[in-house]
Amino acid sequence: MPRKCSICIHKRRNEIETDILNNVPYRDISTKYNIGRMPVQRHKKNGHIAESLIKAHEINKIVNADDLLVKILHLQKETLIVLSEAKEVKDYSMILAAVGKAGQLIELQAKLAGQLQEGRIINIYVQPAFIKMQNIILAELDNFPEAKYRIAERLNKEAANV
Numbered sequence: 001m002p003r004k005c006s007i008c009i010h011k012r013r014n015e016i017e018t019d020i021l022n023n024v025p026y027r028d029i030s031t032k033y034n035i036g037r038m039p040v041q042r043h044k045k046n047g048h049i050a051e052s053l054i055k056a057h058e059i060n061k062i063v064n065a066d067d068l069l070v071k072i073l074h075l076q077k078e079t080l081i082v083l084s085e086a087k088e089v090k091d092y093s094m095i096l097a098a099v100g101k102a103g104q105l106i107e108l109q110a111k112l113a114g115q116l117q118e119g120r121i122i123n124i125y126v127q128p129a130f131i132k133m134q135n136i137i138l139a140e141l142d143n144f145p146e147a148k149y150r151i152a153e154r155l156n157k158e159a160a161n162v
């Protein structure tokens with residue numbers, strides 16, 4: 001008869017599993033709970049972690065990512081306001097700063113999308129809010145062809161990886 005899994009009967013099993021799902025290195029888990037590294041690996045590999053717990057964890061990740069996306073969209077809105085004000089008064093250094101910020105925010109979105117894709121959870125590129133914001137920013141960049149080209153190229157590259 002095979003030996004019982006020491007993690008399954010561990011009194012801090014919940015915490016250990018949460019750490020595993022958070023991708024805490026096995027080495028660190030082993031130190032933290034004073035347990036062997038192999039049993040932790042086996043516990044995961046042999047599917048001892050409840051499917052429902054894994055699902056709950058993934059849902060949490062989506063919620064957190066969504067939260068981040070909302071913050072990014074808010075920052076983009078602010079950036080666009082600054083950009084249009086700068087254009088009105090023809091403050092070119094401000095325009096460039098705002099364009100640079102908008103580009104960074106798009107990259108951040110792209111990175112966030114990449115992370116979400118790794119978990120094959122959602123595709124940000126088909127999200128209406130993302131497409132809308134992307135179009136607005138690209139339109140705002142009409143007078144800055146070089147920046148527009150760079151950002152569009154980057155977006156295409158990221159979207160192609162999806």
Ligand SMILES: [Zn+2]
Nearest residue numbers: 005008043048
């Ligand atoms: Zn186990």
